Amino acid sequence: MLKRSLPFILIASLTLAACGAAATQTPAAFEYAPAATAAPALAEAPAPASGVGGGFAQDQAATTGAGAERIVIKNASLSLLVKDPAASSDEIAKLAESLGGFVISTNVYGTTYGPNNTPVKQASISIRVPAERLTEALTRIKALAVDVTSENVSGQDVTSEYTDLQSRLKNLEAAEKQLQTIMDCATKTEDVLNVYNQLVSVREQIEVIKGQIKYYEESAAFSQVSIELVPDVVAQPLDIGGWRPEGVAKEAFEALIKSLQTLVNILIYLGICGVPFAIVFVLPTVLAVRYGWKRWRKTKEKPAAG
Structure with a gap:
């Protein structure tokens, strides 16, 4: 923990030195260069999927209370036997919109069935619906089917990864402010360019982490449902045993x-x-x-x- 915090302590010290007396501005800016290289290293941790982050992120995750809100990504997949796959696909698309969701992709294609290779239509559709309405969506989708051949609902708890990303973002934003202050106080062109390069690197990592955070938030807010629609070519009203x-x-x-x-x-x-x-x-x-x-x-x- 102390080792990871050391670069920020050095940056803060150099900031005070750089903005002090005019006689000491150039040495402070020059001495910053080797120390500042440690700041981006905080963001060069493994990807969020690994669940491993910087020291600050681990500390914050450890202090998260048991009653904290969990970030869970819920997805579902269905395989349905329907009379008309193309028509059922259109109904599911309308259903998603009525629930406040949207269609990700849809596909209707031809295939053959039975020993006589009877041509039929088959379809697949992928939608997103608000996570709190996932159960309702599944119930209404299954009501469109002659039979449900398979159903799978899965959940992934990404609270740890999400908390880690938030902490890493705060660390990088703090480093960005310190680097900006040092660059504003630097006088030598070489020192300005050196700090500027470090600042660009930190900002790039900030944008990447913001994108990952947005992905987790959107995935947790909207559940994805993938549906395979198989034609029931012999579906008739009379069915005895x-x-x-x-x-x-x-x-x-x-x-x-x-x-x-x-x-x-x-x-x-x-x-x-x-x-x-x-x-x-x-x-x-x-x-x-x-x-x-x-x-x-x-x-x-x-x-x-x-």
């Missing part, structure tokens, strides 16, 4: 159509290929056989007449 006779009848009708298509294809092939073959080969053969048969009969009848 899982047996759907009209669905079976539909499959049988499709098989009949496929058989008739095969028969028609054979007839077409015979009409196109068989007729020329019969004219060229079969017809001459039939005529020759018939002519031979007639001559044989005439030859047989002459001896009988004599």
Whole structure:
């Protein structure tokens, strides 16, 4: 803890020295350069997902009371069997907007089903809704389905990471003020450029951390729901013990159509290929056989007449 606080103590001391008597301004600014390099190191901790931050952040997290508000990111995923995936996707989009949420992405695409490769439409949609209305959203979405094939709701507690980021942000903002004060008091161009580079680095890290904090806040405020919409191609009103006779009848009708298509294809092939073959080969053969048969009969009848 003392080691991490040392750069800020040095910066504060140098600030007083830099803004003191005119005779001591240049040495103070010059001596700042090696010490100031430690300030950005406070923000070069692992990414917030690792849950490890600077010493100040760890101290603040340790003092957080048991009753402090938790930052929890809740997400859900559903796989639904629906009659019309495209129409259900539109209804879910309207539902998200009515709950104060919005649509992230939606996709409707073609696929095939069953042994006959029946073409059907399938869809997927991803939405965000206010976290406090997640349960209501899931209930209303499931009401649109013929059946719910899978459902998953997960939660991630990011309170520690969020607290760590807040503390690191305060540390960097304090370092930014100290660096700005030193740069304002510096007189040598070399010293000004050195402090300016350190100041730019600290400000860049501040912007990164602010972005991470905003991401956690928005993710905790709006839960993401991903829905896969699968078509129920045999969904019919009559369903006895899982047996759907009209669905079976539909499959049988499709098989009949496929058989008739095969028969028609054979007839077409015979009409196109068989007729020329019969004219060229079969017809001459039939005529020759018939002519031979007639001559044989005439030859047989002459001896009988004599």
